Amino acid sequence: MNLGNFGNILLLVCLSASLIQSLYLLPKKIDINYKIFSRIPFFFSLFAFILLIYIFVDSNFNYQLVVNNSHSEKPLIYKIAGAWGNHEGSLLLWILVLTIFNFIFSYSKIKNLDFKKNVISFQSFIIFGFTLFLFFTSNPFIQSESIVNEGLGLNPVLQDLLLAIHPPILYIGYVGYSLVLSFAVGGMLSNKVDKEWAGWLHPWVLTAWIFLTLGIGLGSFWAYYELGWGGYWFWDPVENASLMPWLAGTALFHCVIILEKKNILQSWTILLSILTFSLSLIGTFLVRSGILNSVHTFASDPTRGLFILIFLAIILVISFTLYAFKGPLLDNKSEINLVSKESSILANNWLLLSTLFVVFLGTLYPLGTDLFLQKSISVGPNYYILSLLPITVLLLFIMIIGPNAKWQNDKITEIIFSISKLFILSLAIIFGFSIYFIELQLTQITLLTLSLTLILVSIKNGLRIKNNYTIIKPSLGKSLAHIGFGLLILSVVANATFAQEKIFQAKVNDILILDNHKFKFKSVEQTKGKNYNSIKAIFYLMDNKTILETFKPEIRVYSNPPTVTSETSIVRKFLADIYVVMNIPENSDFVNVRIHIKPLMSFIWFSIILMTLGGVSAIVFRVRLKR
Amino acid sequence: MSNKVKKRLIIILLSALVLIIATLLITMNLRDNIIYFYSPTELQLTNIDKKNIIRVGGLVKEDSYKYDDKTKIYSFIITDRSNEVDVSFVGIMPNLFAENKGVVVEGLAIDKASITAIKVLAKHDENYMPPEVIEALKKEGQWQEE
Numbered sequence: 001m002n003l004g005n006f007g008n009i010l011l012l013v014c015l016s017a018s019l020i021q022s023l024y025l026l027p028k029k030i031d032i033n034y035k036i037f038s039r040i041p042f043f044f045s046l047f048a049f050i051l052l053i054y055i056f057v058d059s060n061f062n063y064q065l066v067v068n069n070s071h072s073e074k075p076l077i078y079k080i081a082g083a084w085g086n087h088e089g090s091l092l093l094w095i096l097v098l099t100i101f102n103f104i105f106s107y108s109k110i111k112n113l114d115f116k117k118n119v120i121s122f123q124s125f126i127i128f129g130f131t132l133f134l135f136f137t138s139n140p141f142i143q144s145e146s147i148v149n150e151g152l153g154l155n156p157v158l159q160d161l162l163l164a165i166h167p168p169i170l171y172i173g174y175v176g177y178s179l180v181l182s183f184a185v186g187g188m189l190s191n192k193v194d195k196e197w198a199g200w201l202h203p204w205v206l207t208a209w210i211f212l213t214l215g216i217g218l219g220s221f222w223a224y225y226e227l228g229w230g231g232y233w234f235w236d237p238v239e240n241a242s243l244m245p246w247l248a249g250t251a252l253f254h255c256v257i258i259l260e261k262k263n264i265l266q267s268w269t270i271l272l273s274i275l276t277f278s279l280s281l282i283g284t285f286l287v288r289s290g291i292l293n294s295v296h297t298f299a300s301d302p303t304r305g306l307f308i309l310i311f312l313a314i315i316l317v318i319s320f321t322l323y324a325f326k327g328p329l330l331d332n333k334s335e336i337n338l339v340s341k342e343s344s345i346l347a348n349n350w351l352l353l354s355t356l357f358v359v360f361l362g363t364l365y366p367l368g369t370d371l372f373l374q375k376s377i378s379v380g381p382n383y384y385i386l387s388l389l390p391i392t393v394l395l396l397f398i399m400i401i402g403p404n405a406k407w408q409n410d411k412i413t414e415i416i417f418s419i420s421k422l423f424i425l426s427l428a429i430i431f432g433f434s435i436y437f438i439e440l441q442l443t444q445i446t447l448l449t450l451s452l453t454l455i456l457v458s459i460k461n462g463l464r465i466k467n468n469y470t471i472i473k474p475s476l477g478k479s480l481a482h483i484g485f486g487l488l489i490l491s492v493v494a495n496a497t498f499a500q501e502k503i504f505q506a507k508v509n510d511i512l513i514l515d516n517h518k519f520k521f522k523s524v525e526q527t528k529g530k531n532y533n534s535i536k537a538i539f540y541l542m543d544n545k546t547i548l549e550t551f552k553p554e555i556r557v558y559s560n561p562p563t564v565t566s567e568t569s570i571v572r573k574f575l576a577d578i579y580v581v582m583n584i585p586e587n588s589d590f591v592n593v594r595i596h597i598k599p600l601m602s603f604i605w606f607s608i609i610l611m612t613l614g615g616v617s618a619i620v621f622r623v624r625l626k627r
Numbered sequence: 628m629s630n631k632v633k634k635r636l637i638i639i640l641l642s643a644l645v646l647i648i649a650t651l652l653i654t655m656n657l658r659d660n661i662i663y664f665y666s667p668t669e670l671q672l673t674n675i676d677k678k679n680i681i682r683v684g685g686l687v688k689e690d691s692y693k694y695d696d697k698t699k700i701y702s703f704i705i706t707d708r709s710n711e712v713d714v715s716f717v718g719i720m721p722n723l724f725a726e727n728k729g730v731v732v733e734g735l736a737i738d739k740a741s742i743t744a745i746k747v748l749a750k751h752d753e754n755y756m757p758p759e760v761i762e763a764l765k766k767e768g769q770w771q772e773e
Contacts, residue, residue, distance in 0.1 A: 358653055365657060376664035378682065383660035387653050503718055505699060555722070564722040583722055585694055585701075592719045 003055060004063060007141035010048040014041040014095070015131040021124035024117050025189070031117070035106060038120045041127055042103035045096045049083075052092060052140055056083040061151060064144045065089065071151040073531060074159070081164030087304065088140035090167055094284075095134060097168075097175040098127045101204075105179060110200055118186035119179070126178050129311050137304055162222045170215030170242060174280040176208025177249060177273075184273035185319060188326040193270060198260035203619050205253040210615035212249060216242050217608035228566045228581040230501060230596040232604065235384045240363040241283035244356055248276040251352040254345045261407065262342060266330035267323075272349075274319045279356075281312045286363070337409045344402030351395045358387045389443065392489060396450035399482055400457050419457050426452035438498070447493045454486035474621045481614025484607045491603035500597040505590045511542075514595050517578070518542045519551075524591070532556040537582050537591050541571075553582040553593070577601040662733065667710035667740075675736045683712050683742055684731035692726055705730060713741040721747055 021037035023030040055063055056079050059072040069086045070079055084093045102123045110116045134140070183201050187193040219242065224232040233239060252272040259269050285308040336342050362379045369375045400423075404415045430449045434440040440448070462479025473479070504512045512519040522538040534556050541549040554567040569580045579596040664682040665673065675681065683705055691704035701716045703726075714732050724730060724747060734744035 354649065361653065361657060378662045378664065379657065380660040380662050380680065383657050387656050566722055583719060585720060588694065594719050
């Protein structure tokens with residue numbers, strides 16, 4: 001039997017097993033052994049995925065997908081990564097991750113069996129939908145139409161290690177929220193949305209959030225060094241597509257915390273769960289349908305977009321119908337006081353959702369005008385910056401106050417008193433900086449002071465000093481994540497304020513001066529790489545006569561397919577990155593060089609790592625406390 | 628009305644007001660920051676505000692790409708095979724820029740047939756054609772499926 005048919009059979013088994021499992025959702029509750037039917041799809045999609053990797057590694061050009069996306073000369077690692085570097089393969093990966101979540105969840109020790117089966121069955125329904133989509137519109141095991149001896153895919157820009165691991169991580173984040181939706185549907189079906197439910201959900205929401213955070217960070221890091229524009233976030237639709245579920249997911253897990261502690265906000269939490277996974281699906285739709293004009297190119301096909309839209313509609317109709325019947329009954333009657341931890345988390349929710357609204361509008365408005373008015377437009381980054389500025393200020397303010405408020409009721413004067421010293425300290429530092437170094441504007445002072453205060457307050461909240469011992473509190477995760485966010489805003493603002501950029505046309509031995517840095521253009525080196533010709537320009541960062549750093553920005557000329565790429569040369573220092581890109585215009589005797597000084601770049605990446613670590617330690621501490 | 632109901636009503640009205648004002652501000656801000664895209668033919672037919680940043684896209688005309696050593700200005704012509712727009716640009720040309728390939732430039736219009744570019748956008752893939760460029764060519768009946 002040939003491998004393609006074998007792959008198709010694996011997919012069919014996965015399809016039918018998940019369909020059978022999802023029958024439990026019917027009013028009659030067709031109950032079969034959930035342990036078997038929730039685990040079969042995992043093993044079969046795993047086999048299918050391994051099989052796909054195998055035909056890529058084997059460079060088996062009997063398959064159209066391999067022909068289009070691989071090449072026998074590709075290094076092994078990129079052959080493997082090529083398996084999910086395309087639409088069909090990435091969808092199979094998406095399904096695999098869906099089944100992994102269902103598989104692990106099927107081992108959870110939840111005693112309420114009806115609830116557990118409902119969750120598993122709805123997750124199986126989602127798996128069924130996506131496998132159907134894969135099988136009929138994007139089958140990875142389609143044979144090539146003619147005999148081919150060599151593949152087409154050797155696009156050098158896509159041969160990048162980070163680009164290979166980025167999609168799986170982002171997908172775990174996106175897909176993690178599918179289980180959250182299944183929790184919402186299962187909870188409504190079994191009338192089980194309460195403290196205990198929130199406790200079960202908590203680690204899953206965090207897991208998805210951790211991976212999504214990391215995925216967005218990696219994507220941004222890739223754009224920074226690979227695109228060569230010196231930026232790390234372009235408010236590009238594809239980036240926004242991953243930011244939207246992140247914002248909703250962040251609001252969601254804060255709500256789950258209140259629900260677990262105070263047993264309130266049931267229906268609101270359910271609504272956020274539906275919203276978050278819907279945004280993950282919309283994100284996939286936007287990226288895969290090809291209706292977006294993006295700096296990141298993807299294989300695209302309108303029928304695929306349509307399928308995702310229909311599937312999204314089905315999921316929304318099911319969840320909202322259920323919500324219409326069950327939602328109002330879920331809530332506990334309760335009053336929330338204006339000054340309390342609950343109210344500050346709610347305020348944070350509204351601010352995150354406002355941010356979401358701004359991003360959503362900016363991303364989808366151009367699509368609307370394109371579809372209905374046949375007018376192409378794009379939205380400039382200033383829209384996002386100006387709209388999000390006041391929201392960020394409020395968000396920082398509430399993040400400083402909120403964690404210091406007690407549950408239920410607190411006095412605002414006491415909270416303000418407890419943080420006033422750190423606030424004054426931060427203000428003094430920023431003012432001092434403004435006076436001695438560079439004069440800052442009011443918005444910059446506000447943002448920098450608030451984010452610095454947030455960092456200091458969060459550090460203080462994470463530690464407790466007792467008899468000269470410093471004790472780490474169980475709320476360390478929260479503190480780390482909040483420190484991370486404060487650091488992110490601080491370094492983003494500082495980066496935007498103090499970044500410098502200059503373009504030079506340089507000949508060998510020229511001296512280029514940017515700010516107080518002196519660069520010497522030493523020489524041009526030509527070498528032959530594995531499958532490209534390389535031209536490197538050597539620059540020295542000089543201090544009078546001594547060489548401090550060497551930069552080797554590079555141009556690579558690939559012949560198959562004919563492509564030219566620029567490789568940036570970045571020297572990372574504690575306080576700033578120095579970023580050099582060059583290219584050579586046709587028929588010219590000079591090179592074009594662009595040099596950026598990017599302050600606090602490393603801090604931006606570090607802040608994302610802090611947020612991720614915050615999520616991880618929140619899960620770890622939770623598991624420990626339970627024991 | 629009891630005190631409690633009154634208090635609630637005030638809170639609801641206030642939050643509605645805040646919401647409306649915020650939405651208005653955001654949408655107005657959106658309107659100010661929209662960048663319109665034109666094909667060379669559309670540019671001919673529109674009254675352009677010279678203060679607004681626009682995008683123009685099409686194919687780079689053959690033999691039109693030039694560089695002036697003294698002024699350090701790159702110039703080329705964008706065409707949709709019916710109309711043309713002259714582009715001038717100071718900066719680094721992207722690697723994937725080439726004659727007879729698709730390009731999108733962002734900048735300020737000087738008149739209906741010329742623009743000073745601030746950014747020249749050419750994309751990753753050697754076969755990639757910006758969707759707006761395909762649209763622009765289709766409108767002029769100049770698009771051929773490969």
